[in-house]
Amino acid sequence: MTHFNERLGAGGFRFTPQRQRVYEVLMETRDHPTAEEVFIRAKKRMPEISHATVYNCLDALVQSGLARQVTLERGATRFCPNMEEHCHYHCEDCGEVFDVALPKNSTLLPRPKGFKIARYDIAVHGVCADCAAKAKK
Amino acid sequence: MTHFNERLGAGGFRFTPQRQRVYEVLMETRDHPTAEEVFIRAKKRMPEISHATVYNCLDALVQSGLARQVTLERGATRFCPNMEEHCHYHCEDCGEVFDVALPKNSTLLPRPKGFKIARYDIAVHGVCADCAAKAKK
DNA sequence: CTATATGCAAATAGTTTGCCTGTTA
DNA sequence: TAACAGGCAAACTATTTGCATATAG
Numbered sequence: 089m090t091h092f093n094e095r096l097g098a099g100g101f102r103f104t105p106q107r108q109r110v111y112e113v114l115m116e117t118r119d120h121p122t123a124e125e126v127f128i129r130a131k132k133r134m135p136e137i138s139h140a141t142v143y144n145c146l147d148a149l150v151q152s153g154l155a156r157q158v159t160l161e162r163g164a165t166r167f168c169p170n171m172e173e174h175c176h177y178h179c180e181d182c183g184e185v186f187d188v189a190l191p192k193n194s195t196l197l198p199r200p201k202g203f204k205i206a207r208y209d210i211a212v213h214g215v216c217a218d219c220a221a222k223a224k225k
Numbered sequence: 226m227t228h229f230n231e232r233l234g235a236g237g238f239r240f241t242p243q244r245q246r247v248y249e250v251l252m253e254t255r256d257h258p259t260a261e262e263v264f265i266r267a268k269k270r271m272p273e274i275s276h277a278t279v280y281n282c283l284d285a286l287v288q289s290g291l292a293r294q295v296t297l298e299r300g301a302t303r304f305c306p307n308m309e310e311h312c313h314y315h316c317e318d319c320g321e322v323f324d325v326a327l328p329k330n331s332t333l334l335p336r337p338k339g340f341k342i343a344r345y346d347i348a349v350h351g352v353c354a355d356c357a358a359k360a361k362k
Numbered sequence: 363c364t365a366t367a368t369g370c371a372a373a374t375a376g377t378t379t380g381c382c383t384g385t386t387a
Numbered sequence: 388t389a390a391c392a393g394g395c396a397a398a399c400t401a402t403t404t405g406c407a408t409a410t411a412g
Contacts, residue, residue, distance in 0.1 A: 217339025
């Protein structure tokens with residue numbers, strides 16, 4: 089997991105088992121967990137890990153470009169380790185969040201002059217195919 | 226303010242002075258206030274208004290299409306009454322949020338089959354022109 | 363007149379902090 | 388061995404809830 093160490097280091101963060109564990113959790117199940125969910129999953133194999141540490145680790149991962157925050161609605165912030173350009177499709181029925189790659193050269197974003205774009209988040213809300221099918225029955 | 230009443234009614238909500246006041250607050254200053262900020266401003270001209278009522282009213286406005294929620298980062302949800310297609314440009318230096326209209330026919334969003342899009346939020350993070358200028362000095 | 367909304371206060375998330383101990387580089 | 392990070396518990400902030408009272412339609 090050398091990419092992990094490099095990234096952490098580049099961000100000015102040290103390697104710790106907790107950070108690794110939190111990253112593993114994100115990579116294992118790509119379901120955009122909340123910090124609380126990450127905490128519960130991380131705890132399964134690292135029972136001493138604390139709440140505060142999970143928040144710390146998530147911050148470190150976000151700051152070193154290993155994860156993103158996703159804030160969809162009121163409620164807990166979610167996290168995902170997919171660093172490619174993508175949007176989040178959020179099903180309002182089942183609550184699932186799907187990553188959808190952005191088409192290359194999508195001429196989408198306005199570039200107001202002077203504004204330096206660092207990153208952007210696109211969240212699309214609606215109803216997923218499965219839930220739409222169920223609703224029809 | 227007939228548009229307001231129509232909208233509320235269509236959403237299945239009753240007119241109340243509190244809802245009107247909350248909507249006024251959003252319309253007066255388009256600075257994407259948090260619920261707490263709305264509460265403080267609403268209270269100035271309606272001292273009896275309560276915290277819970279402000280949250281209620283904001284929900285009613287969102288559900289009847291009179292306002293949108295904007296969730297930018299960890300922290301409080303913000304609200305805006307601009308219902309046109311637009312993105313939010315968020316300056317990480319000064320914290321301001323600017324509305325920027327989306328170009329017509331921007332072919333931006335992937336349409337994964339089966340997914341019924343209800344609405345989407347585009348948040349662009351970076352540094353605004355003013356802050357960039359200040360940083361250079 | 364009745365369903366719905368408000369006001370209040372207390373409860374419940376979600377997140378951060380302080381302080382002391384442990385660990386990485 | 389000197390920062391930096393973790394653990395724990397408590398503090399804070401954001402949001403929700405329960406219930407009695409008020410009010411819009």
